Amino acid sequence: MPPAPASPSTARAINDRLALRLLQEEGPLTAGELKALTGLSRPTVADLVERLRGAGLVRVVGESGAERRGPNAKVYGIAADRAHLAALDVRLRGLTVTVTDLLGTPLAEAAAPIGGDLDTGPAVERAAALLERTAAEAGATRLHTVGIGAPGLIDPVTGALRDSAGLPAWHRRLVGVVRERVPAAVLVENETNVAAVAELREGAARDRDTFVLLWLGHGVGAAVVLDGAVRRGASGGAGEIGFLPVPGTGALPSAADCSGGFHALAGSRAVRALAGSYGIEAGGSDTEGVPAGASAVRDALERLAARGRDARPAGAFLDALAERVALGAAAVGAVLDPGCVVLGGELGHAGGAVLAARVEERLAALSPLRTEVRASTLGGAAVLRGALLTARDAAQDALFGPLPAH
Known part of the structure; x- marks a missing residue:
């Protein structure tokens, strides 16, 4: 039997959500432009615009007189100040915060180091206070989603956030304190997973719905994206x-120490030591914001x-690094066959297309599965961006209802 036709209320909800998605992706539009993009009739578009205005989700943001003679056409846009969002990028020794409107337009951003010299309580207080100050600076009297x-x-x-070896205690306390002090929905995700969301939506994997993000920063990790969704595993x-x-x-x-695993080959300290064996000294320190391994990769490039005369050892170092990275990529590829691996994190971003090409070449020799290797276009910034996209999606779903798929 053919499916039953949608009820009038369901049809209205679908039309409204379609219009909201278009306004989100295309920006402000006239009723005529909404009619052309949705294929709906003029009366149907007029009705949905009034419903969305009445709900406070859409407002008139201007006029356009270029389409036709007569009165100017009203231009409608999403009421971006309907809700404020915040995103946090929590690192080993610091925190970055951004506060935006409902569309993700930045309103205020701040960062603060949180060193190991602080006890857990003061460290958590510094992090939570940074979020509160940044929200106040943005004029966000109430955050909707963090x-x-x-x-x-x-x-x-x-x-x-579960106990993990090597992570400071303030990390685990922070989430609970934010939930206590900020009356908002608080969503927590692994940094590599949110980075993969950013690469999928706005970065190197925009044309892929299946890929693996290989995170190369202070430590190493991976995010698995299958059919457009991040897969987190049973635990x-x-x-x-x-x-x-x-x-x-x-x-x-x-179970408690990864020093004998892939981290020992591709973590920042290991990469720094590898660079030193080729006469390449990395600037900075792994206790600072930029991993020393990333500095070594940039210097080699x-x-x-x-x-010059330093080109040969630099190339040899990059080849050796590519061999190491390809080992991890080959193991992941043999199980998942993702077709694409994105080298993310500060090291992957620093290596760019040069390192990615070397890894792809060595990967082809290790595995019969054809796998493209790309460099991240977002680097370390992918974590904050992915956390914001996660918050934005959740807030819009809560206010608009789930938007229709493309």
Whole structure:
């Protein structure tokens, strides 16, 4: 039997959500433009515009007189100040916060170091106060949704940040304190997973619905995106490839220590040591904001581009690094066959197309599965952007209802 036709109320809801999606993606539109883009009749568009205006979701934001003679056509846009959002990028020794309107337009942003010299209580207070100050600066008297990207495992049932070796205690306390002090929906996700959301929507994987993001920063990790959705695993640990046993580490990882796993080959400290063996000294420190391994990769690329006497060891270092990265990518690819691996994080972004091409070449020799390797276009900024996209989607779904698929 053919499916029953949608009821009038369901049809109105579908039309309204379609119009909201178009206004979100295309920007302000006239009723005539909405009619052309939706294929709906003029009376139907007029009705839905009035419904959305009455609900406070859409307002007149201008006029357009270029379409036709006579009175100017009203231009409608989403009421972006209907709700304010915040996103947090939680790092080992610091925090970045952005506060935006409902469409994700930045209103205020701030960052603060949170060093290991602080006890847990003062560290949490500094982080929570930074969020509150940034919201006040943005004029957000009440936040609707807060998205948090953090290292470590996120319990898929409770949404809590679980204990993870090597992470400071203030990380685990922060989420609870934010929920106590900020009357908003608070969403927490692993940093690599939200970075993958950003790469999928706005970065290197925009034309892919299946890929793996290989995160190369202070530590290593992976995010698995299958059919457009991030897959988290039964315990939230999908992609914890720092613990992946690989050749070349001289040991095996344990449940509490990844020093014998892939982390020992591709983590920032390991990359810095590898660079030093080729005479490339990395600037900075792994206790600072930019991983020292990323500095080493940038230095090697500069030497390679200069084509001087330092070019050969620089190229050898990048080849050796590509060999290491390809080991992890080959293991993931053999299980998932994603067709595409994005090198993310500060190291992947710093290596760019040069490192990605080297990894792809070595990966082709290790695996019969054809896998394209791309460099992240967002780098370390992907975590904050992905946390914001997560918050924005949740807020819009709560206010608009789930938007129709493309």
